[in-house]
Amino acid sequence: MLLAAVIFFPAVSVLEIRSRDNARRYYSRQGFKDGFEISYTHSVNKGRVHDYYRICGKDSLELYQTDFVSYGAGIPEPEDIPGAVFSVNGDTYSITNINRKMDRLMMAVGLIARHSVRLGHNQTEETLTDYFPAQTSIVFEAKKISLARIIFGKKFSNQKKEV
Numbered sequence: 126m127l128l129a130a131v132i133f134f135p136a137v138s139v140l141e142i143r144s145r146d147n148a149r150r151y152y153s154r155q156g157f158k159d160g161f162e163i164s165y166t167h168s169v170n171k172g173r174v175h176d177y178y179r180i181c182g183k184d185s186l187e188l189y190q191t192d193f194v195s196y197g198a199g200i201p202e203p204e205d206i207p208g209a210v211f212s213v214n215g216d217t218y219s220i221t222n223i224n225r226k227m228d229r230l231m232m233a234v235g236l237i238a239r240h241s242v243r244l245g246h247n248q249t250e251e252t253l254t255d256y257f258p259a260q261t262s263i264v265f266e267a268k269k270i271s272l273a274r275i276i277f278g279k280k281f282s283n284q285k286k287e288v
């Protein structure tokens with residue numbers, strides 16, 4: 126009975142990346158521990174944007190920084206974000222100290238935007254269309270899951286398999 130409780134009780138903290146219809150579901154301990162980066166091609170200025178997230182508290186996500194190569198339409202104004210800091214680093218613009226918290230991040234996988242994700246530090250950038258069909262609505266969420274789900278579930282990173 127105790128063994129079953131240990132195996133099936135949700136106690137392992139992960140970043141879950143899943144389709145909204147739950148058809149595909151992946152887990153990452155690294156993404157939970159070290160945060161993650163979502164990159165995409167901006168629809169207006171066609172420059173590459175990198176948004177940086179971390180887990181704060183037990184189950185919230187926080188957007189804390191964005192980097193981009195072209196400043197203009199569709200890029201947030203730093204003065205619209207209390208406490209944000211705008212900087213120029215070579216050929217990259219950055220807005221730091223964004224501190225936008227959310228329970229979950231929902232987005233649609235874009236074909237033209239070439240959405241990708243990097244989980245944790247020094248990890249490989251993974252193209253989201255390798256995991257989900259284009260235009261699929263997906264959710265990033267910090268969760269606690271059972272040891273059984275860790276063992277039998279799919280880890281995000283070079284696996285590209287359905288759960």
